[in-house]
Amino acid sequence: MATPILELENVNKSFGPIDVLHDITLNVHPGEVLCLLGDNGAGKSTLIKVFAGVHKPTSGTVRFEGEPVVFNNPREAADLGIATVHQFGGTFPLMSIGRSFFVGREPTKGFGPFKIYDRKTANSIAVKAVREFGITRIDDGDRLIGGLSGGERQSLAIARAVHFGARVLILDEPTAALGVKEAAHVLRIVLEARRRGLAVIFITHNVIHAMTVGDHFAVLIKGAKAADFRKGEKSREEITDLMAGGEAMAELEAEIESYSTAHSGHPPQV
Amino acid sequence: MNNLSFGNLLRRPEAGAFLGLAGVLVFFVAFGSTKFLETAGAASWLNVAANLGIVALPIGLLMIAGELDISIGAMIPAGSMTVAVLSGHYDLPIWIGILGALSVGLCIGLINGILVVRTAVPSLIVTLGTLFAVQGLMLGASVLVTGTTSVALTAAPWAKFFFGQFLGGSFQVIILWWIAITALFIFFIHYSPYGNWIFAMGGDKVSARNAGIPTNRLTIILFVLSATSASFVGMCQAILFNSAQVSGGMTFIFNSIISVVVGGVLLTGGFGSIIGIFFGTITFAVVNQGIYFTTFDRNWSSLIIGVMLLLAVLMNNTFRQMALSYAPKKKK
Ligand SMILES: Nc1ncnc2c1ncn2[C@@H]1O[C@H](COP(=O)(O)OP(=O)(O)O)[C@@H](O)[C@H]1O
Ligand SMILES: [Mg+2]
Numbered sequence: 001m002a003t004p005i006l007e008l009e010n011v012n013k014s015f016g017p018i019d020v021l022h023d024i025t026l027n028v029h030p031g032e033v034l035c036l037l038g039d040n041g042a043g044k045s046t047l048i049k050v051f052a053g054v055h056k057p058t059s060g061t062v063r064f065e066g067e068p069v070v071f072n073n074p075r076e077a078a079d080l081g082i083a084t085v086h087q088f089g090g091t092f093p094l095m096s097i098g099r100s101f102f103v104g105r106e107p108t109k110g111f112g113p114f115k116i117y118d119r120k121t122a123n124s125i126a127v128k129a130v131r132e133f134g135i136t137r138i139d140d141g142d143r144l145i146g147g148l149s150g151g152e153r154q155s156l157a158i159a160r161a162v163h164f165g166a167r168v169l170i171l172d173e174p175t176a177a178l179g180v181k182e183a184a185h186v187l188r189i190v191l192e193a194r195r196r197g198l199a200v201i202f203i204t205h206n207v208i209h210a211m212t213v214g215d216h217f218a219v220l221i222k223g224a225k226a227a228d229f230r231k232g233e234k235s236r237e238e239i240t241d242l243m244a245g246g247e248a249m250a251e252l253e254a255e256i257e258s259y260s261t262a263h264s265g266h267p268p269q270v
Numbered sequence: 271m272n273n274l275s276f277g278n279l280l281r282r283p284e285a286g287a288f289l290g291l292a293g294v295l296v297f298f299v300a301f302g303s304t305k306f307l308e309t310a311g312a313a314s315w316l317n318v319a320a321n322l323g324i325v326a327l328p329i330g331l332l333m334i335a336g337e338l339d340i341s342i343g344a345m346i347p348a349g350s351m352t353v354a355v356l357s358g359h360y361d362l363p364i365w366i367g368i369l370g371a372l373s374v375g376l377c378i379g380l381i382n383g384i385l386v387v388r389t390a391v392p393s394l395i396v397t398l399g400t401l402f403a404v405q406g407l408m409l410g411a412s413v414l415v416t417g418t419t420s421v422a423l424t425a426a427p428w429a430k431f432f433f434g435q436f437l438g439g440s441f442q443v444i445i446l447w448w449i450a451i452t453a454l455f456i457f458f459i460h461y462s463p464y465g466n467w468i469f470a471m472g473g474d475k476v477s478a479r480n481a482g483i484p485t486n487r488l489t490i491i492l493f494v495l496s497a498t499s500a501s502f503v504g505m506c507q508a509i510l511f512n513s514a515q516v517s518g519g520m521t522f523i524f525n526s527i528i529s530v531v532v533g534g535v536l537l538t539g540g541f542g543s544i545i546g547i548f549f550g551t552i553t554f555a556v557v558n559q560g561i562y563f564t565t566f567d568r569n570w571s572s573l574i575i576g577v578m579l580l581l582a583v584l585m586n587n588t589f590r591q592m593a594l595s596y597a598p599k600k601k602k
Contacts (some may be wrong), residue, residue, distance in 0.1 A: 078480070094473060103467070104482040146594040
């Protein structure tokens with residue numbers, strides 16, 4: 001197989017006395033979606049922050065295209081094309097689509113001290129970039145970000161990352177707060193990013209979302225990698241069990257079952 | 271910008287300031303006379319607006335960026351005292367006094383900015399500290415050096431001409447400075463690419479930093495701007511009135527915040543406009559001075575300002591909602 005674009009080798013991460021990640025070895029290839037699964041607090045966000053240069057590993061190696069790298073800050077990771085899109089798109093609710101798309105990289109016209117922000121160009125490029133991802137409801141770059149739906153914001157943020165040359169797209173629970181239709185939008189955009197040859201690291205709680213887009217899956221339990229498998233190697237039930245830590249789910253099922261028998265078939269009231 | 275319809279105006283940050291100004295103008299014409307729009311009347315509120323406006327602009331920018339600076343209350347007397355002590359008490363050339371006053375602003379601004387960036391202390395607290403520290407320093411140093419808390423100053427004619435003359439008998443020359451500074455700010459905030467950075471910082475500082483915006487440097491620059499602007503206003507006042515007092519300046523803290531909020535800047539950052547702050551300042555000054563042209567007692571002006579502030583905040587919330595939910599109908 002070709003060289004992975006990003007790779008962790010025996011990575012540990014502790015915050016003072018708290019060990020969060022244990023001996024993680026993991027890789028992702030261009031044109032592939034890696035799904036990170038795991039319960040709350042399993043260390044998924046910490047893991048992607050190591051990829052994104054927010055945290056330095058306590059020990060172990062991060063490799064980019066086979067070469068060991070040390071990111072001193074998120075900027076250095078971003079310069080290699082590693083882009084993180086946060087939940088809710090991490091954008092600016094009261095800024096226009098065009099302005100927020102180009103934050104920090106504003107297009108200008110004019111020269112010398114009279115360079116001015118080129119609103120027309122910014123708006124048209126931003127709108128074109130999202131529309132290429134299939135979000136056709138966005139057609140005016142002057143609209144404010146806060147007026148977009150959650151899925152549209154995510155899509156805009158992803159389109160922005162891709163437009164500025166991202167090669168690895170890191171998405172931390174992009175579908176967690178979204179309705180069914182909205183989530184479908186985001187999943188379609190993940191697939192479009194993959195089609196364009198990006199490596200995507202996708203964190204989710206939702207096994208169905210993961211199975212829809214994933215090529216490669218890793219399950220984290222209490223900071224350790226509990227499973228690492230490829231598409232088609234495990235069933236939905238197996239993955240759900242793994243995520244819940246196996247026994248926990250079996251216990252819950254047993255509990256519900258005994259409750260139902262005791263209450264003539266009614267499920268427990270929550 | 272694009273089509274200037276009424277609906278589009280309402281969605282802009284300065285919408286409340288325009289309506290507020292229209293409202294107070296109608297109010298004072300109805301209850302007073304049109305006298306306050308004539309030369310002498312206009313001068314009274316334009317003078318107030320200009321002195322306040324030069325401070326309100328950078329305060330507004332800080333607020334857009336998600337910060338606050340209340341140390342300006344001490345920076346205005348610090349500016350006047352510095353120029354008066356250097357060029358009045360010590361008789362040094364006036365340019366040394368002017369440079370001195372601006373340097374004091376620069377230093378305190380740097381201290382504010384660096385403290386805010388380096389510590390996790392909110393800027394309200396940091397600048398509350400420097401407010402009292404600078405006030406105490408000025409008082410102590412003034413008594414130590416001059417033996418009084420009020421110093422006379424006779425500025426050279428050129429300094430009078432640029433910073434302290436009355437145009438047409440009653441308009442302070444600082445009005446021209448205010449207009450020029452406003453124009454500069456409009457360019458930098460709304461036309462140059464840097465304005466975008468300030469809005470982004472106020473919207474979401476972490477995302478802004480991740481997008482490559484030098485948020486720390488920008489924050490420090492904004493604090494330097496506000497402290498220096500305040501010391502500039504103090505310096506102009508000392509040159510105009512030929513004297514400086516240690517007291518005074520505290521009213522600028524609240525008045526500038528009111529002007530900025532009436533001007534449509536969101537207290538929590540990320541939203542606002544220079545032209546809004548400009549008209550918010552005029553609105554404040556008209557209420558502050560307009561009361562003298564009515565039969566009402568002067569004390570009522572605070573009531574009007576309070577009600578106006580609340581109305582402005584409510585209106586601005588509504589307009590912001592309109593801006594957020596705005597989706598263009600298919601035109602063309
Ligand atoms: N900066 C930090 N300092 C100390 N502990 C942290 C820090 N960041 C995360 N943790 C801890 O690491 C564990 C994993 O967190 P996280 O990576 O956010 O989990 P997940 O994203 O899988 O829900 C949690 O117990 C959390 O409290
Ligand atoms: Mg998380």
